[in-house]
Amino acid sequence: MTDPFAFLADLLVVRLLGLDMAQSLGGALHFFIEDTAKIFTLLALIVFVIGLFRSMMSPERVRKLIGGRRRIVAYPAAVGLGAVTPFCSCSSIPLFIGFLEAGIPLGVTMAFLIASPMINEIAVVILATSIGLQFAVIYVVTGLSVGLIGGLLIDGMKLERYVEDYVWKIRMGESALPDHPESWAERAAYAWGEVKSILKRLWLYVFIGIGIGAFLHGYVPQEFFTQYASVGNPFAVPLAVLIGIPLYGSATSVIPVAEALLAKGVPVGTVLALMMSIAALSLPEIIMLKQVIKTKLIAIFVGILAVAFIIVGYGFNFIFS
Amino acid sequence: MKDIKVLGGCCGNCDTVMKMFEAQAKALGVEIALEKVTDMAAILGYGVMKTPGVVIDGKLAHAGSVPSPSRIDAWLKE
Numbered sequence: 001m002t003d004p005f006a007f008l009a010d011l012l013v014v015r016l017l018g019l020d021m022a023q024s025l026g027g028a029l030h031f032f033i034e035d036t037a038k039i040f041t042l043l044a045l046i047v048f049v050i051g052l053f054r055s056m057m058s059p060e061r062v063r064k065l066i067g068g069r070r071r072i073v074a075y076p077a078a079v080g081l082g083a084v085t086p087f088c089s090c091s092s093i094p095l096f097i098g099f100l101e102a103g104i105p106l107g108v109t110m111a112f113l114i115a116s117p118m119i120n121e122i123a124v125v126i127l128a129t130s131i132g133l134q135f136a137v138i139y140v141v142t143g144l145s146v147g148l149i150g151g152l153l154i155d156g157m158k159l160e161r162y163v164e165d166y167v168w169k170i171r172m173g174e175s176a177l178p179d180h181p182e183s184w185a186e187r188a189a190y191a192w193g194e195v196k197s198i199l200k201r202l203w204l205y206v207f208i209g210i211g212i213g214a215f216l217h218g219y220v221p222q223e224f225f226t227q228y229a230s231v232g233n234p235f236a237v238p239l240a241v242l243i244g245i246p247l248y249g250s251a252t253s254v255i256p257v258a259e260a261l262l263a264k265g266v267p268v269g270t271v272l273a274l275m276m277s278i279a280a281l282s283l284p285e286i287i288m289l290k291q292v293i294k295t296k297l298i299a300i301f302v303g304i305l306a307v308a309f310i311i312v313g314y315g316f317n318f319i320f321s
Numbered sequence: 322m323k324d325i326k327v328l329g330g331c332c333g334n335c336d337t338v339m340k341m342f343e344a345q346a347k348a349l350g351v352e353i354a355l356e357k358v359t360d361m362a363a364i365l366g367y368g369v370m371k372t373p374g375v376v377i378d379g380k381l382a383h384a385g386s387v388p389s390p391s392r393i394d395a396w397l398k399e
Contacts, residue, residue, distance in 0.1 A: 058385055059370040093330070093361055098370040170361070173368040173381075189389055197334060197387065291361075 005041070009034035028218025035210045035256045039126055040199075043206070043252060046122045047198050051191025052184075059095055066112075067102035071155075078108045079147040082115030083140070092116075092285065096292050101172045106163065107155025114305065115147030118280045123251035130259050135268070138316070143276060146308045153304055154297075162297035205253035213256030216264065225264045231321045236270050237313035241306050244277025251279040268320045273313030281305055323353045323397065328364045328374035334387050335373040341393055351397045 009030045013019050019026030062081045066074050092113060099109040119140055128136035229236045254275045261271050281302060289298055325342055329335025339357060346353045358364060358376075367374060367381045374384035377396055 060368065060384070063370065094365060094370045094372070097361060097365055101365070166362070170365055172365045186389075190386055193387055193389075200333075 003034075005034045005038040008037050024218040026218075028214040031217040031256075031260065032210055032214035035130070035213060035259070036207070038130060039206055039210065039252065039256065040203075042126050042129065043122055043202070044195050044199065046125055047195045048191045050121055051194035052187045059098065062112075063098050063102050063104070066099070066104050066108065071105065071108065074104065074108045075111055075148055075151060078104075078112040078151070079115045079144050082112040082147060083119040083144060084121060092288055093292055096289070097167055097170055098172055100163065100167060101170060105155055106160050107151040107153075109151075110154045110301065111147045111151025114150045114280055115144060117285070118143045118147070118251060118276055120251060123255065123279075126252060126255050127258075130255060131262060135262075138268075139272065139275070142272065142312050142316075143280075146276065146280075146305070146312065150301075150304050150308060154301070157300070159297050159300065162294040162300075164292050164294060167292050202250055202252060205249050206256075209249060209253035210256040213260040216257070216260040220264070222264050225261070225266050229261075229266045229270055231267050231317050236267075237273050237317065238310050240270050240274035240313065241277045241309045244274050244309075245281045245302065245306065246283045247278045248282035248284050249278045251275070254278045267317045269313040269316030269318070272316055273309045276312065277306070277309045280309075323351065324356075324378050325353050325396075326356045326358050326376040328358045328367060328369055328376065328384070329372040330359060330361070330364070337387055338373045338375065341387075341390060342397075345390065345393050346397055349394070349397050353397070 012033055013026055013030045014021060017026075017029075019029060021027050021030050065081065066077050069077065096109060096113065099112065100106065124136050124140060127139055229240075258271050258275050261274070262268070286298060286302065289301075293301075323346075327335050327338050327342070329338070335357065339355060342353065342355055346355075364372065364374065367376060367384075369381065369384040371385040373387060375382045375388060375396070377399075382396060383392070
């Protein structure tokens with residue numbers, strides 16, 4: 001093993017504490033230390049690098065880029081931009097209103113809202129390093145497709161009447177932000193600020209994710225998963241999706257859980273379904289969206305995504321078995 | 322007297338900005354009327370989609386991040 005994070009965990013757990021990695025405590029602790037070191041290092045690094053270029057990717061700018069385009073351009077653009085622009089759920093409301101106000105179709109807006117929390121550069125890099133490039137690619141491609149299809153379905157059903165009336169009445173001001181010169185020093189200061197604010201927001205969820213992953217890794221026997229979560233159990237996928245819907249976790253914090261589940265032999269499709277449902281849908285986000293859309297549209301939104309994730313789960317379980 | 326509005330939803334960053342203004346205005350001896358704007362329609366009215374935003378004397382000065390202390394100083398001294 002040349003991985004510095006695994007090396008660090010080896011050093012601490014095996015050499016220093018003298019624990020056996022084949023045993024529960026040693027295995028769990030090793031998993032915990034390796035993932036904590038890895039995820040936090042990568043998280044800080046990526047957020048900083050992206051932060052240097054962030055000013056090019058403000059939501060105001062995305063809105064301008066998508067606004068007024070034909071659907072054939074707007075959909076891929078919305079999903080793609082959703083993937084590269086991270087927003088906390090606090091930003092989903094201003095985004096939602098701002099997009100609609102710019103004349104961006106409801107479906108395109110929803111496509112953006114679906115793709116944005118599910119896929120981001122941080123999750124992709126951490127997925128590729130801890131689980132593997134292939135899985136990362138599958139995750140991204142499926143996530144983008146779900147966003148696209150979800151948006152198109154909502155568009156096709158003409159659900160605009162389920163958007164709260166006041167939303168249509170809001171008029172957005174032209175943001176007349178003075179273009180202040182951006183030196184690299186300013187960019188670095190901004191990027192550092194981003195690192196601090198994102199870590200502050202995420203650290204607890206990441207720790208919870210790693211903790212669950214370490215627990216699964218060390219203490220839950222493989223047989224448990226072969227018995228309940230194998231391809232042979234048709235309820236495993238829908239159950240994974242149902243469990244994931246109310247749970248709030250960023251895509252990043254779910255990775256250690258996915259890593260542990262895959263290592264225990266849980267099928268790829270089931271893990272994907274769980275990850276996506278945790279990342280894309282959550283109770284706090286649903287409550288937030290309730291401010292701008294009526295319950296019926298929320299139900300349709302959640303329903304479409306749940307069905308999509310279930311299809312993703314069965315599909316990949318079928319392909320990989 | 323400077324009229325300063327901090328635009329913000331729920332991220333907690335907005336409170337950070339409020340505190341920065343309070344502390345730095347006090348240190349500089351500048352009198353300010355500080356107000357937090359949480360109403361979405363009002364925030365969007367300023368053209369801001371990513372909070373925290375800063376409005377000084379009715380004009381949008383900043384949006385999207387916690388501004389650096391030096392920029393706050395500069396606004397206060399304007």
